[in-house]
Amino acid sequence: MRRVPAARGPLSTGVLELVTAGPPDGTARPAAAGDGDPWGEDHQLALHLCYELHDRGLPGVDPGWEWDPGLLGLRRALERPFLAAVRAATGPVPPLAELVDGLLTAPGEGGPSGYLLAEGERWQAREYLVHRSVYHLKEADPQLWLLPRIHGPAQAVLMAVTYDEYGAGRPERAHALLFARMMADLGLEASYGHYLDAVPAPALAAVNLMTLFGLHRSLRGAAVGQFAAIEITSPPGAARLAAALERLGAGPDGTLFYREHIEADAVHEQLVRRGVIDELTAAEPELAQDIAFGLAASATVDDRFAAHLLDHWRAGRSSLRSPLPDGPGRSGRPSGVRPSGV
Ligand SMILES: [Fe+2]
Ligand SMILES: [Fe+2]
Structure with a gap:
């Protein structure tokens, strides 16, 4: 409960x-x-x-x-x-077009997905899902605050993208549900909020920033930017995570969420760039700077989160506030040693 x-x-x-x-x-x-x-x-x-x-x-x-x-x-x-x-x-924010181009070409292999694919262990993959569950079990609720705050073609396209996030009319395909199924496949409790006590500030900050942007009309440009950052950077990261989880023993349910995002977000990336950013900045050019800030700020919180994970994992320590049963304990039990039954 x-x-x-x-x-x-x-x-x-x-x-x-x-x-x-x-x-x-x-x-x-x-x-x-x-x-x-x-x-x-x-x-x-x-x-x-x-x-x-x-x-x-x-x-x-x-x-x-x-x-x-x-x-x-x-x-x-x-x-x-x-x-x-x-x-x-975040510091000085480059022009919007420059940021979007940079995201499209950024490999992102040095982040947690690249680490998990190259050398991650199963307990680290499970920790990653616990961190991300704060958002993905309510995907894409924080972005929905944005919908009545923009209008015209950008609103219609944003609606189409978020419709997909909720399963495009098929409740069993809602991304939050796919994430829950993945958690269950990896032996994790998938109920909403279950791991909140274990999730540290860097992971909470990334989700808090989404809600902050979503709840304030004055920050709606930044909310568009953060949403765009998710959609644009998602496909390559999702591909690495699907491959990493498969290597670490996940079943079909355990990779479905990320496999879904390889294809869905390749389409969403196009829609968000052409249908949301381009249309919105044509209608309201003064929002371009805020959209750019949202993109850059999203990278700021994601980089802090990534640094937190990699610093802990490289030191053989749990990245959670309280380790999972198969993670390294406070006694410094080396990683890779898994208690039976986990
Ligand atoms: Fe999604
Ligand atoms: Fe998406």
């Missing part, structure tokens, strides 16, 4: 204490004082909890908290430094 996660510091403690105490009465004034690190565990979990109230809700929590003014004030106080940190880490 889904539970609220454990707090990771004063900010997430404050959010959890507030929303689990009962329905909102409009008087809540949660403190926004954390450790000052917008990339940190406490900050990212607190933001994730605020966003879940707009999304799936939190187990046992009154849905009225979604629009509680005090909690919204805290959410804004968390969003501002996070967005500023993303902008600072």
Whole structure:
């Protein structure tokens, strides 16, 4: 059964204490004082909890908290430094066309998918799915916030792409469900939110950024950019991950999600570039800079996530906050030694 996660510091403690105490009465004034690190565990979990109230809700929590003014004030106080940190880490953003061309030709082999294909072990592949489950078990909900914020041809094409993400009229082909089937094939629990306590800040930050962009009309260009980054970079990474999982013993269900994305996102990449970006920038040229920022910011959070994974894996350590049963334990048990029954 889904539970609220454990707090990771004063900010997430404050959010959890507030929303689990009962329905909102409009008087809540949660403190926004954390450790000052917008990339940190406490900050990212607190933001994730605020966003879940707009999304799936939190187990046992009154849905009225979604629009509680005090909690919204805290959410804004968390969003501002996070967005500023993303902008600072991203630096100057190149022109949109240059960024898109760069993504199309970037091999991406040095990232987690390349690592898993070349030398990854099964426990590392399982960890990768746990991290990604925070997004893929609700794919593409964060992008749907964008749909009523753009209009004309770009909206119609974005609708067509997201229709595919939900199975194109076949519920059993919804990408979130394919991801759940893949998790089950790899021996993981596939229910929503099951691994949240184990997922560290770099993985939460990537998903929080999607929701941040999606929920703010002022950031709709950036939301388009982040969506485009996913679709454009997905096919080669998906091909590497499908091959890696097959090598590591996944069955047909265990590669279906990534196999689906090799083909689907080759089409989506074209649609997003021609039908969404080109159409939107023709209709609203002033959005080009924000779209470029979304593309670049997406790379910023993905690079941080990738560095987190590879730093831990290369050191023989789990990249999760608490290792899976077959991962290296806190005692430093070497990787590759798998307890029986896993
Ligand atoms: Fe998808
Ligand atoms: Fe897609």
